[in-house]
Amino acid sequence: MKTIAVIEDDIDIGSIIEAALTKEHYRVLRAYSGSEALYLLEKQTPDLILLDLMLPGLTGEELLPLISGIPVIVVSAKVGIDDKVNALMSGAADYITKPFSVRELVARVAVRLRESEKDNASPVLAYGDLSLNTLSHEVAVSGTPVKLTKTEYALLKLLMQHPGQALAKSAMLERIAADTPDCTESSLKQHISNLRKKLRDVSGSDYIEAVWGIGFTLRLVDKEW
């Protein structure tokens, strides 16, 4: 569950935002002034900050440079292009002008949260019991290492980068072409088969599912001994 700090002196607007975010199952922290925000951020580390620029005491502009490591979305009534540029230059992740639509706000919050997750991207992809380390090229199923060939590794990595997404065979061929330039659709099937077998030998479950007429997808399926 993600925590979002709402720094806004207008109680009405702050409440709108809080209600909307709560509805989306975020945890919301409120602060009504710059100094209060500073105090809050010493105690807590939210995943994202919504910051009004016009605050009593310490203003948002002054506060913004003090925040680091947490994405900040600036919410402001100021409309000048300069304000926007300044905010983004000072490290804001995004900028929303009042009046804003709640839906838009929620959408942007979701986007920025997702982005920040990716930034922290560790070199290891995980999906279900699968883990794949892009640095060491190690693959393991619930801890047990699995030896894969280069093509198998490329395929699994591609699938794990788009979990649950249906990947067309042609698209897969293109995207592993760097590793195996002369892999055809029929040999691809063979590799998928081999990959499946290796994973199945260790885990019992089938991870790679065929999407009829399209290609393949990575999906969690109940074990079916």
Add this chain to the structure above:
Amino acid sequence: MKTIAVIEDDIDIGSIIEAALTKEHYRVLRAYSGSEALYLLEKQTPDLILLDLMLPGLTGEELLPLISGIPVIVVSAKVGIDDKVNALMSGAADYITKPFSVRELVARVAVRLRESEKDNASPVLAYGDLSLNTLSHEVAVSGTPVKLTKTEYALLKLLMQHPGQALAKSAMLERIAADTPDCTESSLKQHISNLRKKLRDVSGSDYIEAVWGIGFTLRLVDKEW
């Protein structure tokens, strides 16, 4: 060319808005009451809706939650902060209070239209209990997954992209030709039949309705056990 629905009972105000939007080369649809609006939205899918809150019959407040997938700008004489909060919370994209300047209205319309174009990148189409994920190719009826063939999937996707709109058989054939080049009008009927059966088996309702002499349309119908 974008279509905008103006839902406003005051004929003078509605005409002013229509004139301004027409001048900007939008296509304008008018409705003068909530129920009329509902009827209109069954037949047509505008790109944006301008909604007056004080309508005879079904009020704007009641209508607003029923609209989904189309940005709504609420136009109202009400000025209380609560009205604004309620409107935005119910999914309105923006809020304009009367009296408004025509220039401002046009500007906001343009902004929200631009936004909605970007937002519409959502990978999941929804209609009633139906949901279709264009990335994973998954289709579900109120959460229950349904397995569709490639052609069935293509057809349902097409219908869901134009909900409530009558699609000619010839038009449908053209637009799924990429997937199934040699599908004829008679086999199309077969696919529709199969698709209907699969959806009916899960939900009990019939989503796809025949439009006599034309083709088919997606429509919510009461279950009829």
Add this chain to the structure above:
DNA sequence: TCGTTTTTTTATATCTTTATGATAATCTGC
């Protein structure tokens, strides 16, 4: 070069999907 590993090709069994024709049900205009 030899033996091993990996990749591609070939072959085959199985399953799914699609197209089609026949039949039943439904709709429209009269």
Add this chain to the structure above:
DNA sequence: GCAGATTATCATAAAGATATAAAAAAACGA
């Protein structure tokens, strides 16, 4: 209601995809 046309469903055969195994070809390291 009736006749003609349209639409819905069923059954089935043909076409198309997939999964696996086994063999041939290519790549690689010692």
